[in-house]
Amino acid sequence: METMNEIKRDTLLALLNAGKRADNRGMFDYREISIQSAPLQNPDGSSLVSIGKSQVMAGVKFDIATPFADRPQEGVLSTSADLLPLASHLFETGPPSDESIELARVVDRGIRSANTIDLKSFFLTEGKVLALYIDIFVLDHDGNLIDASSLAAMSALLSCRMPKIEDGKIIRGEFSGKLPVGEKVVTCTFGKSGSKMFLDPSLDEEKGMDCRLTLATTSKHICAGQKGGWGSLSEKDLMELSDISMRKGSELRALLSD
Amino acid sequence: MGGPTENSPQLIVGGKRIDGRGMDDLRPIKIVARVLNDADGSAYIEWGKNKILAGVYGPSECIPRHDQSLYRAIVKCRYNMAPFSGAEEHGRSGPNRRSKELSKVMREAFENVIISENYPKTQIEIYVEILQSDGGTRCAALTAAAVALADAGIPMKDMLCAVAVCKIGGKMAVDPGKEEDNFGESDMPIAFSPRNGEIQLFQMDGLLTQDELQQGFALAKAASAKIRAIQVEAIRKVYEEPKNERFLLIK
Numbered sequence: 001m002e003t004m005n006e007i008k009r010d011t012l013l014a015l016l017n018a019g020k021r022a023d024n025r026g027m028f029d030y031r032e033i034s035i036q037s038a039p040l041q042n043p044d045g046s047s048l049v050s051i052g053k054s055q056v057m058a059g060v061k062f063d064i065a066t067p068f069a070d071r072p073q074e075g076v077l078s079t080s081a082d083l084l085p086l087a088s089h090l091f092e093t094g095p096p097s098d099e100s101i102e103l104a105r106v107v108d109r110g111i112r113s114a115n116t117i118d119l120k121s122f123f124l125t126e127g128k129v130l131a132l133y134i135d136i137f138v139l140d141h142d143g144n145l146i147d148a149s150s151l152a153a154m155s156a157l158l159s160c161r162m163p164k165i166e167d168g169k170i171i172r173g174e175f176s177g178k179l180p181v182g183e184k185v186v187t188c189t190f191g192k193s194g195s196k197m198f199l200d201p202s203l204d205e206e207k208g209m210d211c212r213l214t215l216a217t218t219s220k221h222i223c224a225g226q227k228g229g230w231g232s233l234s235e236k237d238l239m240e241l242s243d244i245s246m247r248k249g250s251e252l253r254a255l256l257s258d
Numbered sequence: 259m260g261g262p263t264e265n266s267p268q269l270i271v272g273g274k275r276i277d278g279r280g281m282d283d284l285r286p287i288k289i290v291a292r293v294l295n296d297a298d299g300s301a302y303i304e305w306g307k308n309k310i311l312a313g314v315y316g317p318s319e320c321i322p323r324h325d326q327s328l329y330r331a332i333v334k335c336r337y338n339m340a341p342f343s344g345a346e347e348h349g350r351s352g353p354n355r356r357s358k359e360l361s362k363v364m365r366e367a368f369e370n371v372i373i374s375e376n377y378p379k380t381q382i383e384i385y386v387e388i389l390q391s392d393g394g395t396r397c398a399a400l401t402a403a404a405v406a407l408a409d410a411g412i413p414m415k416d417m418l419c420a421v422a423v424c425k426i427g428g429k430m431a432v433d434p435g436k437e438e439d440n441f442g443e444s445d446m447p448i449a450f451s452p453r454n455g456e457i458q459l460f461q462m463d464g465l466l467t468q469d470e471l472q473q474g475f476a477l478a479k480a481a482s483a484k485i486r487a488i489q490v491e492a493i494r495k496v497y498e499e500p501k502n503e504r505f506l507l508i509k
Contacts, residue, residue, distance in 0.1 A: 034505075036507070036508060039309075039508035039509075040309060040342070040389060040390045040508070041307065041390065042307075042342065042343060042344060042345045042390045042391070042392075043342040046342070048506065048508055050505065050506075053295040053296075053503065053504070055294070055295075055505075055506055057389065059340060059341070059342025059343075059389075060342070061341070061342045061347075061348040062348075063347050063348045080341075080351060082351060084313075084338075084385065084387055085313075085315075085336065085383065085385050086294065086297050086300070086311065086312070086313025086314075086315075086385035086387060087294070087296060087297075087313075088296045089296060089315055089318070093336055095352075131348075133341065133342070133348045135340065135341050135342050135351070137340055137387070137389070139294065139311060139387075139506065140294045140295050140296055140297075140504075140506075141296055142295060142296070170347075172345055172346055173345065
């Protein structure tokens with residue numbers, strides 16, 4: 001957890017304890033969310049998402065690859081996340097940080113578990129499959145990067161076109177329809193401070209809170225989860241948050257156009 | 259730049275360039291300053307199909323401390339290409355030899371215009387992210403970074419701007435696009451400090467006669483005046499239409 005000014009932390013935590021938030025929203029409200037679909041032309045799919053002042057871009061691109069030895073009939077899905085140094089004074093240049101790897105893996109797990117992408121359809125010939133790369137670029141950091149990134153990834157997938165393939169090669173710039181996308185996966189990330197729980201923590205709230213819980217959902221299932229931070233959760237907390245994440249998840253899915 | 263090959267496309271047809279431009283025409287350029295919330299200064303540029311984001315931090319405490327100078331702010335610069343930025347295959351993330359070289363020449367250009375002696379023991383960080391590339395990314399990146407520095411309020415002797423010139427079909431032309439860059443006979447990116455007309459960044463490859471060098475320089479210089487006007491306008495807009503929420507909008 002990042003350090004923060006003591007006075008600021010005490011004020012924020014006192015507010016949360018009283019069931020209030022610094023920006024006046026409810027405990028289980030999101031900040032304003034905006035989704036721009038396909039802002040880029042070079043990737044096969046792309047999107048730019050903001051939640052409050054956090055801004056995240058996702059680019060999706062196909063390549064030809066060799067399948068994994070244990071799954072020779074399946075394509076490859078790879079998700080990476082870059083916490084760009086221009087996004088926050090907290091981010092540094094250098095090899096991927098623990099945070100960026102966790103971010104990419106949580107987003108990846110949701111999409112993978114829900115079979116959003118049918119990897120079997122990426123099979124080309126023996127030893128040759130399509131690989132789909134999802135790259136998450138964090139441009140501006142004001143908290144809750146997981147939800148912004150999963151929205152960006154999902155929205156980029158929904159905008160993604162299938163490449164045209166001839167003689168086992170991708171013809172760049174030509175397409176054969178849209179990428180078939182199954183269940184839309186969205187994540188809801190909660191913070192817990194003392195006994196109070198809240199949705200969509202801002203950066204200041206993230207710095208002060210005890211722990212974090214992310215739940216990824218489809219319309220029917222919970223499909224991935226991740227707890228972070230030092231604090232703990234009870235079974236009751238988990239059940240309450242799963243309930244809210246199913247409800248809020250459907251609101252998020254409604255923002256994602258096909 | 260690959261230089262001409264047997265399969266090179268015809269780069270000049272009927273006196274026009276591959277995208278219909280004349281020899282001294284720039285691609286459309288749009289700059290929006292102050293698009294990021296946490297960075298001290300930021301700018302987004304669309305230059306043809308190039309889409310580039312620049313962010314600046316500083317002057318701030320120099321980390322690691324052994325990098326610091328007692329006499330001036332040190333300048334750090336990172337040019338980085340998104341793995342999805344190109345029209346071809348998926349790239350690798352992280353620095354490579356090309357991006358390290360470009361970061362170095364950009365840093366040196368800015369070191370010469372930033373009034374760094376005002377801020378001893380600090381660092382000024384310049385980050386540019388190539389979100390979409392279409393030839394001429396270093397010039398567009400440097401042009402955007404200069405606006406981001408101005409937006410951050412960092413004192414500079416001048417606001418740099420950059421443009422490349424190329425030789426295609428035996429003629430000099432300004433602002434090569436991707437094909438012209440790949441198959442042209444020469445490529446020469448130049449950054450100017452427009453107030454005194456000095457060259458702050460210079461690179462060149464391919465073959466040119468001295469005459470062509472001079473012609474190319476004149477073309478670049480004329481184009482740099484147009485680019486500077488767009489930069490100044492972007493900074494003016496920040497103060498004419500102040501906004502609380504900073505927001506990147508890509509149409």
